[in-house]
Amino acid sequence: MTVSGGLTVSPEDESFRAEVRAWLAEHLHGDFADIVGTGGPGREHEALERRREWERRLGDGNWIGLGWPVDKGGRAASLTRQVIFHEEYARAGGPGRLGHMSEQLVGPTLLAFGTAQQQDRFLPGILSGEVLWCQGYSEPGAGSDLAGVRTKASLRGEEYVLEGQKVWTSLAHIADWCFVVARTDPAQTRHRGLSYLLVPMAQPGVRVRPIAQLTGTSEFNEVFFDGAVTGVENRIGDEGDGWRVAMGTLAFERGVATLGQQIGFERELTAVIETARATGALADPALRARLVDAWIGLRVMRYTAIRTLASSGEGAPGFEGSISKLQWANWHRDLGELAVDVAGPGALVTEGAPYELTDAQRLFLYTRADTIYGGTNEIQRNIIAERMLGLPR
Amino acid sequence: MNQHGTVTRADERDDMRRTVAEFLDRYSDSGRVRAAMASEHGYDTALWRRCSQELGTTALVVPERCGGLGMGFADAAVVIEEFGRRVVPSPLLTTVVAAAAAAACDTGEADELLRVIAEEGAAVSIAFEGERPVRATRTGRRWSLRGRPAHVMHGADVDVLLVVAETGNAGDPALFVVRRAAEGVRADRLVTLDQTRSLAEVELAGARAVPLAGEGNVKSIVDMVTELTLIALAAESAAAARSCLEATVEYLKVRHQFGKPLGSFQALKHRCADLAVDVEGAESTAWYAVETALADPGERAVVAPLAKAVCADTFMRVAAESVQLHGGIGFTFEHDAHLFLKRAKANQHLLASPQELRRKVGEAAGL
Numbered sequence: 025m026t027v028s029g030g031l032t033v034s035p036e037d038e039s040f041r042a043e044v045r046a047w048l049a050e051h052l053h054g055d056f057a058d059i060v061g062t063g064g065p066g067r068e069h070e071a072l073e074r075r076r077e078w079e080r081r082l083g084d085g086n087w088i089g090l091g092w093p094v095d096k097g098g099r100a101a102s103l104t105r106q107v108i109f110h111e112e113y114a115r116a117g118g119p120g121r122l123g124h125m126s127e128q129l130v131g132p133t134l135l136a137f138g139t140a141q142q143q144d145r146f147l148p149g150i151l152s153g154e155v156l157w158c159q160g161y162s163e164p165g166a167g168s169d170l171a172g173v174r175t176k177a178s179l180r181g182e183e184y185v186l187e188g189q190k191v192w193t194s195l196a197h198i199a200d201w202c203f204v205v206a207r208t209d210p211a212q213t214r215h216r217g218l219s220y221l222l223v224p225m226a227q228p229g230v231r232v233r234p235i236a237q238l239t240g241t242s243e244f245n246e247v248f249f250d251g252a253v254t255g256v257e258n259r260i261g262d263e264g265d266g267w268r269v270a271m272g273t274l275a276f277e278r279g280v281a282t283l284g285q286q287i288g289f290e291r292e293l294t295a296v297i298e299t300a301r302a303t304g305a306l307a308d309p310a311l312r313a314r315l316v317d318a319w320i321g322l323r324v325m326r327y328t329a330i331r332t333l334a335s336s337g338e339g340a341p342g343f344e345g346s347i348s349k350l351q352w353a354n355w356h357r358d359l360g361e362l363a364v365d366v367a368g369p370g371a372l373v374t375e376g377a378p379y380e381l382t383d384a385q386r387l388f389l390y391t392r393a394d395t396i397y398g399g400t401n402e403i404q405r406n407i408i409a410e411r412m413l414g415l416p417r
Numbered sequence: 418m419n420q421h422g423t424v425t426r427a428d429e430r431d432d433m434r435r436t437v438a439e440f441l442d443r444y445s446d447s448g449r450v451r452a453a454m455a456s457e458h459g460y461d462t463a464l465w466r467r468c469s470q471e472l473g474t475t476a477l478v479v480p481e482r483c484g485g486l487g488m489g490f491a492d493a494a495v496v497i498e499e500f501g502r503r504v505v506p507s508p509l510l511t512t513v514v515a516a517a518a519a520a521a522c523d524t525g526e527a528d529e530l531l532r533v534i535a536e537e538g539a540a541v542s543i544a545f546e547g548e549r550p551v552r553a554t555r556t557g558r559r560w561s562l563r564g565r566p567a568h569v570m571h572g573a574d575v576d577v578l579l580v581v582a583e584t585g586n587a588g589d590p591a592l593f594v595v596r597r598a599a600e601g602v603r604a605d606r607l608v609t610l611d612q613t614r615s616l617a618e619v620e621l622a623g624a625r626a627v628p629l630a631g632e633g634n635v636k637s638i639v640d641m642v643t644e645l646t647l648i649a650l651a652a653e654s655a656a657a658a659r660s661c662l663e664a665t666v667e668y669l670k671v672r673h674q675f676g677k678p679l680g681s682f683q684a685l686k687h688r689c690a691d692l693a694v695d696v697e698g699a700e701s702t703a704w705y706a707v708e709t710a711l712a713d714p715g716e717r718a719v720v721a722p723l724a725k726a727v728c729a730d731t732f733m734r735v736a737a738e739s740v741q742l743h744g745g746i747g748f749t750f751e752h753d754a755h756l757f758l759k760r761a762k763a764n765q766h767l768l769a770s771p772q773e774l775r776r777k778v779g780e781a782a783g784l
Contacts, residue, residue, distance in 0.1 A: 319782045320727060327702045331704050405690035414670070415681065
């Protein structure tokens with residue numbers, strides 16, 4: 025499947041695609057053949073060191089920050105080309121990106137809200153794949169209700185001193201920096217009095233503890249700030265303006281990665297269908313109907329993504345993010361159940377000790393996170409109902 | 418405007434959508450829809466004439482050489498959608514599909530049909546294969562049809578029928594043009610579940626017919642008519658689902674119970690949000706189907722049944738929720754909610770049921 029139907033793909037775009045393919049063939053299927061298909065949701069614990077090296081290789085190839093302005097070190101690539109890159113990356117089995125939060129979240133935040141000095145300091149490390157970032161938003165008392173942040177940052181001279189706890193921080197154990205939403209004005213509540221701070225991870229005041237997940241693996245962490253410090257120059261935006269900066273970041277996602285993600289979904293669905301064929305589940309009318317619906321659902325997501333991209337550039341990003349999140353999270357979670365349901369009696373036995381899951385079992389269990397992280401289904405529904413449909417609070 | 422700041426096809430379509438919407442707001446409000454569905458012909462023939470003359474709706478996809486406007490199927494879909502948003506009873510959908518297929522035929526017979534549509538504002542419907550296949554027989558240069566097709570949308574009240582019939586040789590069916598008023602054509606209007614779209618039982622007893630396509634592309638034109646009808650029904654359903662959801666949301670904003678608007682209750686909000694996700698998916702699917710309808714026949718064979726299944730099912734879900742979320746008023750005849758409910762159920766089953774469509778999609782997917 026390639027981009028079509030509304031997104032213009034020029035001959036130059038096609039030669040760009042050829043360039044991406046050639047580069048991936050040379051590098052991914054060359055030096056990094058051992059980590060093809062590693063990482064990603066449910067496998068985030070795999071091959072961390074090698075994937076770190078891979079990020080640097082991507083940086084060398086100037087494949088990070090494709091859509092960023094040229095004077096900031098990017099390629100100013102069109103949406104179409106960004107999509108092409110994601111599609112080819114997924115098709116080639118590119119490893120789950122450790123630099124996702126660097127490139128997709130903190131990078132765009134720096135571009136939108138950072139000072140020239142901050143951009144000069146932090147963007148090169150992101151673009152080279154050298155420096156990895158993690159996200160310090162959620163807390164034990166601030167999940168869906170992010171404005172409930174209690175981590176405190178008090179100004180002491182030219183430094184902020186942080187006290188508090190973050191949770192669900194993926195990659196915190198290998199990240200170099202964390203972008204943190206912390207309360208800088210204890211007199212203020214909710215969305216007010218928060219600031220957006222960049223905090224170095226390698227210091228005595230930061231402790232990281234992995235969270236044991238229901239999958240038996242650990243991809244997320246708790247992060248404890250106990251006297252951790254960061255310079256006042258590492259605050260993005262004004263003091264007290266952290267909510268606006270953090271929310272601005274969330275609006276950057278424009279579905280460019282969605283079509284690439286769907287290539288991964290297609291691969292998973294194909295595997296489920298093959299299992300169903302092997303076990304005879306495909307001949308069962310009820311299971312077959314669910315498989316057809318899954319196949320249709322993937323097409324619907326694809327058409328939605330293409331339509332969103334085709335209408336991009338028309339004003340501010342809308343609510344496509346929430347629509348698409350609900351669409352794919354529910355679809356993926358259903359696929360996880362279907363994967364186990366078509367696998368037959370063997371679905372109940374793992375690959376082995378301690379708790380080595382089959383692909384179907386991992387999909388079934390891990391996709392429980394899809395409908396929770398990045399804004400739960402319920403939060404997405406609130407956003408759609410209140411902000412898109414205009415229903416009263 | 419697109420990224421480059423130029424005026425696009427999309428802008429022109431937006432203008433057209435606005436024009437049609439204003440026209441229908443003026444001439445086909447809920448009261449007129451109800452009058453039309455209860456009228457002698459089951460649709461407002463004065464509105465049909467006015468549409469043809471003032472908006473050129475029948476001439477939209479007719480090539481300019483046949484007196485039409487030479488627009489694309491995707492342009493015409495905009496008009497079908499606006500009619501769908503208001504469940505306007507009309508043979509517009511089948512007339513547009515018939516014209517789009519005829520425009521692809523490049524025969525004298527097809528051009529003649531196109532001229533009749535564009536210049537005389539003829540209403541056309543399509544008779545697909547039913548339980549007793551229609552057979553075409555040839556005597557000299559004259560073709561005649563015999564048999565009973567599937568129920569035909571507005572079939573008793575159109576000027577021309579496009580009939581899918583078996584020609585005996587090779588088994589592939591072909592398309593024939595039949596005047597509804599011709600001898601040997603009986604078309605009885607049935608009382609239908611969907612009161613906004615009548616159906617007719619058509620009996621052909623030696624009716625005189627003219628083949629639409631040339632020998633070479635008989636099969637491809639029959640497939641095209643079938644698939645374009647599915648796509649048109651998909652586009653109509655997605656648009657109707659959107660307007661049904663909009664009306665429901667508006668009602669939840671103004672209707673107060675327990676001292677607050679119903680729409681402030683999270684249980685109801687979340688149901689609306691889920692519907693909004695479904696409608697977005699349906700609109701996108703219809704959009705893709707319409708945009709690619711004439712470009713790639715291979716892809717269309719998959720997309721058409723998929724789009725109709727997705728859009729009609731979504732429409733049904735929205736219409737059912739609309740009745741429920743309106744509460745008691747939603748069960749009255751006076752409120753329009755039931756018009757959408759009935760149209761939605763009918764759209765699910767017209768031409769092919771959700772099960773048949775899924776079987777087709779499954780086969781195409783190699784399942």
